[in-house]
Amino acid sequence: MVRPSLRSTTHKRVKVRTPGGRLVLHVSSRKKDLPICSLCGKPLRGTAFGEIVKMRKHSLSSKRPNRYYGGVICHRCLAVLIKAEVRKLPFPHSYNITL
Numbered sequence: 001m002v003r004p005s006l007r008s009t010t011h012k013r014v015k016v017r018t019p020g021g022r023l024v025l026h027v028s029s030r031k032k033d034l035p036i037c038s039l040c041g042k043p044l045r046g047t048a049f050g051e052i053v054k055m056r057k058h059s060l061s062s063k064r065p066n067r068y069y070g071g072v073i074c075h076r077c078l079a080v081l082i083k084a085e086v087r088k089l090p091f092p093h094s095y096n097i098t099l
């Protein structure tokens with residue numbers, strides 16, 4: 001029987017055959033998948049992924065880019081969205097600015 005802390009289903013279990021012929025149970029933490037952009041589906045750059053236990057040791061800035069929608073949308077999609085939003089605004093001459 002394994003340790004009580006490893007009996008949880010949050011750990012991944014793999015049966016491994018040793019060179020001596022024994023069948024042993026290897027318990028490892030689950031891995032986080034490669035993060036992808038929610039709009040285009042391409043893998044995100046600058047994001048950490050792997051074992052969740054090791055991910056906790058990373059600093060926040062090394063886990064995801066420090067920008068709006070960092071870790072959710074890729075930089076290409078964000079640039080397109082920002083440009084589209086900015087171009088909706090009226091031309092600056094239309095503002096009532098008195099000098």
Ligand SMILES: [Zn+2]
Pocket residue numbers: 037038039040041042073074075076077078
């Ligand atoms: Zn994208």
